[in-house]
Amino acid sequence: MADRHELEVEIVAEDHFVWSGPAQSVSARTIDGEIGILPGHTPMLAVLGDGDVVVQQAGGQTITAHAEGGFFSVDNDRVVIVAGAASLNGTAAGQGAA
């Protein structure tokens, strides 16, 4: 954890790539409950429940993606959020999608 302070986040949907970029933290709702991911998290594979995934960017902006029925994996500070149907609707969605 000491040498890396950022997460690398990727959001993909079934038929297209949605967003990728650096982030400070990611919080999501799994089918068991809420989970927050910070840099240095152990590798993890979890099934997402119905709810929003919030990506906290380095600049303090947030990206909210509605990720329905997908899963996400954390591996070496790389977070891949795989969603059946993902759409961005965050405050920084415009910049994020660019």
Place this chain on the structure above:
Amino acid sequence: MGAQIRVYRQKIASTQSMQKIFKAMELIATSRIGKARERVAASLPYANAITRAVSAVSSQQDIEHVLTSEVENPRRSAVLILSSDRGMAGAYSANILRHAEELLEKLHSEGKETDVYLVGRKAQGYFDFRGREYKDLWSGDTDSPKFERAREIGRTLVDSFLHDTEDGGVDEIHVVFTEFHSLVSQVPTVVRLLPLEVVEEEVTDETELLPLYEYEPAPEDVLDALLPKYIESRIFSAMLQSAASELANRQRAMKSAGDNAKDLVREYTLKMNNARQAEITQELTELIAGADALSAS
């Protein structure tokens, strides 16, 4: 004689109008291929992520799952055939159906029954014409497949896989589709979708790359949720590749049809000119002969 010229003129006119159609279809196919290839590329991140996750879970040896375990004596197989809705694509559908026939024959020779699932009107026509049975059919959108369709097909197949053979279920699932390598090379391919066999290959060369994940909920439940999605993603990718291949085949077929039409027009024009010349010559001969006969009398 005049009739002959008229016939050629008609042939030229109809060939030219067909040539226009071929040209238009070629251009349409060309403009759609780019989009179809983009869609293949766009589906890759999802496919890669899900493949990686599935192989991560199943590389843990202690996990057993219905969808990964092989039945000892498979008795019935499902075969999904991805063809096109429309023709005018050269040997595209014929190739796919030939490969499907070979697979069916092989399965029958192994003593297995087969359930056939069809995608595309061309496959439907082929089976209907021969009065052969198929379990299910999806058609209408082979040139721009939607993920919903892949999900529908995936659910149907996984459902029948989960049923016992006695209840009409199947023990394995094969997919026949056309792999898109490049604009000039598309290869009909047969893949066994279930039980999973890809996993075993990837365990050997990726063992050191995949970390030991924590799972939430339990690994079995994660696999439960992932595998159907993985199947859907594989089917979707097969559908996208087939769509791109169909368009590439159509473009090629229409290009050569257009070229042939051009050659035909040239040939008919030559023949028409010959006929016209012959007619003129004959008329002259008749005139001269007539004049000779008059002056001689």
